[in-house]
Amino acid sequence: MSVMVNVNGRLVDKEHAVISVFDHGFLYGEGVYEVLRTYDGVPFLFDRHMRRLRASADRLLLPVPVADAEIDRRVRETMAAAGLGADGREAYIRLLVTRGVGEISYDPASCPDPTIVVITKPHVDAPATAYTDGVTVSLVSVLRNHPGSVNPIIKSNNLLNNALGQQEALRKGAFEAVMRNYRGEIAECAQSNIFIVKDGVALTPPVDAGLLVGITREFLFEVAREVGVPMREQVIRDVDLFGADECFLTSTTREVVPIVRVDEHVIGSGKPGPITLQLLRAFQAHARAQAAVETTNTVRR
Numbered sequence: 551m552s553v554m555v556n557v558n559g560r561l562v563d564k565e566h567a568v569i570s571v572f573d574h575g576f577l578y579g580e581g582v583y584e585v586l587r588t589y590d591g592v593p594f595l596f597d598r599h600m601r602r603l604r605a606s607a608d609r610l611l612l613p614v615p616v617a618d619a620e621i622d623r624r625v626r627e628t629m630a631a632a633g634l635g636a637d638g639r640e641a642y643i644r645l646l647v648t649r650g651v652g653e654i655s656y657d658p659a660s661c662p663d664p665t666i667v668v669i670t671k672p673h674v675d676a677p678a679t680a681y682t683d684g685v686t687v688s689l690v691s692v693l694r695n696h697p698g699s700v701n702p703i704i705k706s707n708n709l710l711n712n713a714l715g716q717q718e719a720l721r722k723g724a725f726e727a728v729m730r731n732y733r734g735e736i737a738e739c740a741q742s743n744i745f746i747v748k749d750g751v752a753l754t755p756p757v758d759a760g761l762l763v764g765i766t767r768e769f770l771f772e773v774a775r776e777v778g779v780p781m782r783e784q785v786i787r788d789v790d791l792f793g794a795d796e797c798f799l800t801s802t803t804r805e806v807v808p809i810v811r812v813d814e815h816v817i818g819s820g821k822p823g824p825i826t827l828q829l830l831r832a833f834q835a836h837a838r839a840q841a842a843v844e845t846t847n848t849v850r851r
């Protein structure tokens with residue numbers, strides 16, 4: 551089966567996973583989402599993803615009238631139906647909540663019931679060469695949304711800003727798009743957070759730069775503390791990026807990916823840096839250890 555979907559509590563296969571064209575998620579991009587993956591079959595940091603989902607929804611005054619335990623149950627049922635989560639078959643999980651079906655009007659009063667969707671499919675790692683050789687990213691002309699507009703802190707289904715940035719990078723053959731904010735500072739990538747390493751310190755733009763507070767980013771701060779790598783938030787500009795000793799990106803699906811070029815600029819030695827690789831290894835070890843703890847949490851939930 552490999553891809554299965556739960557639409558408002560109903561388990562369906564890919565062909566039957568449909569939403570009304572009158573859903574405000576479709577009409578206006580009004581909705582929020584999360585992307586999780588499993589380690590050893592366990593959805594990683596489920597509680598943190600649920601907290602961020604609810605925080606995103608609150609910023610849209612979008613109710614999520616389903617308890618975490620019920621969402622957890624739907625995720626597991628959908629994974630199981632897809633044949634995922636066992637025998638080393640790790641899952642990609644996309645959780646979406648939209649305003650729901652209503653009139654063609656911005657008035658949310660016409661949408662009594664939010665739409666809740668769980669998509670599960672096999673998790674696919676980034677290509678092995680991304681980790682061994684590093685990737686090229688492109689600093690694109692599309693600016694990340696102004697926080698006073700659609701705030702990047704919201705993990706919103708309204709992804710046109712990200713899509714336009716990423717499409718510019720793809721046209722240049724790059725793996726990811728690095729996006730600046732309206733002040734011209736580096737904010738984040740189209741689908742991930744960005745870090746540089748300078749003089750042994752890992753640096754990443756502050757939340758105030760206008761970015762999604764990545765759960766991988768947050769977990770990596772904890773891992774860095776454990777393994778003794780200094781890490782802090784700092785404003786990063788183009789010159790800092792081009793002059794970095796090392797650079798990497800983080801996201802749920804990609805973990806920690808070394809960046810060795812930004813367009814024509816070679817970063818550091820042009821190879822994945824030692825601190826990046828140390829953080830990648832430590833992240834993977836901690837993620838699996840955390841998965842073992844979360845198995846116990848699930849029993850309690």
Ligand code: PDD
Pocket residue numbers: 585712738739740741742743761762763764765766767800801802803
């Ligand atoms: N992307 N910034 C943006 C704009 C993102 O879309 C993502 C995640 C991140 C990293 O967040 P996290 O570490 O919580 O995955 C940062 C997901 C994976 C996606 O949209 O597929």
